[in-house]
Amino acid sequence: MGINFQDVSFAYYIPRNKKKTRYQLTDVNLKINAENEFIGIVGHTGSGKSTLVQLMNALNRPTLGSIEVLGIRVIRKSKTLLKPIRQNVGLVFQFPEYQLFEQTSLDDIMFGPKNFGFTKEEAKENALEAARIVGLNEELLEKNPFTLSGGEMRKVAISGILASKPKILIFDEPTVGLDPKTKTELMNLLVDLNKMGKTIIIVTHDMEVVSRYCNRVIVLEEGKIALDLPKEELFSKKELLDKYSLDYPVLMKLLQRIKDQYQVDIDVNKFTLEEAYLEIKKVLGKSHG
Ligand SMILES: Nc1ncnc2c1ncn2[C@@H]1O[C@H](COP(=O)(O)OP(=O)(O)OP(=O)(O)O)[C@@H](O)[C@H]1O
Ligand SMILES: [Mg+2]
Incomplete structure (x- = not known):
């Protein structure tokens, strides 16, 4: 039971x-599991990601079609209680x-859990735990969030979501x-949450982030799902990346260049520095050995 979109169309405004x-x-049409997924949503600005x-x-809410979220069906005029959805999908x-x-x-961080029925004490406990997890400096907790830096505000917002203990983030x-x-710290935090079994969905323009962290990639184009496929498949098909003007991660570009220039048998599907290094080392070892 996760998120299931069925023939969903959406308009912000419906004319007479x-x-x-x-x-x-x-x-x-889209199916997302409630556990263990790490999905990247990419696409040009205005393609409909947010x-x-x-x-x-x-x-x-969908204008047409329906969405089932953790067993709760949402349609345009649903009167169902949406609170459990908001709690579980942060x-x-x-x-x-x-x-x-x-x-x-x-x-601010306590607002979510209080709203979702945790007692004040539980909400505070959750809030402090969440702030610790995201590495939010304790002295910032008493400050007005609007006096914080952009990065700190983001940490407060993330803590606020975590404090409600959602399944999907x-x-x-x-x-x-x-x-x-801070970017690496944040991504490592998402990796940790994913390892705990939570499904993580990120919208990003950063193909480095997608290649390094995501398992599945959804490409939006003009409000439609153009692609929905495993990361390895996307990055092994240059024609797809070109078709949707998606950029290659720099490590893959480097491996591809070595492959083309030296005509060596090298796997360009390496997404971390360590993996790329080992692949190059393997090829060098062969040519020197
Ligand atoms: N509140 C709104 N009211 C009316 N139209 C909106 C609203 N928010 C977004 N849109 C329109 O919906 C379309 C999709 O916007 P959306 O914000 O989902 O794109 P996005 O892929 O997230 O873009 P970006 O990469 O710039 O964040 C755009 O044409 C946008 O102008
Ligand atoms: Mg957006």
Whole structure:
């Protein structure tokens, strides 16, 4: 039981003459498991990535079709209680400052769990644990979140989502504007959460992040799912990357260049520095051995 989109189309605005509706998403069919997935959603600006993830936690509802989230069916006019969805599918916004509003960071982080029925004590316990997990400096907890830096605000927003103990976590462009160290820390955090069994979904323009961390890639184009495939498959098909103007990760470019120039048998599907290094070493060993 995860997230299941069935023939979903979505429009932000429905004109009086419904036939003139311009859909921002069309005919989306998608199945996501509630456990162990690590999905990257990519696509040009305006292709519908943020719109899509906002349907996943019922912040938006489908205009046409239906979405089942953890066993709860969501349609355009559903009267079902959406709270369990919001609790179990945590969404960290593209601009985290939009989701902060309390006087102190701690109150902000506690808001979710309190809203979802945890007692005040439990909410505080969860909030402190979440802040520790994301590496949020304790002295920032008493500060007004709007006085924090962008990276710190993002940590507060992420803590706020974690504190409600969701099964599925969605991050809309989580690494934009972070320095390299903070970016690596954040991605390592997502890896740890994924190892705990949680499904992680990230929207990103960063193909390095996709190649290194994701298992499955969804490519959106003009509101439609153009591709939905395992990472290895995407990166082994140059024609697909070219077709959707997706960039090759730099390590793969390097391996490809060595392969072309020296006509050696080298596997270019290596996604970490260590893997790439071992592959090059193997090839060098052969030619020197
Ligand atoms: N609140 C809104 N009201 C009306 N139209 C919107 C709204 N939000 C987004 N759109 C439109 O929906 C389409 C998809 O936008 P969306 O924000 O989902 O794209 P995106 O892929 O996340 O882009 P980006 O990479 O720039 O974040 C765009 O044409 C956008 O103008
Ligand atoms: Mg977006």
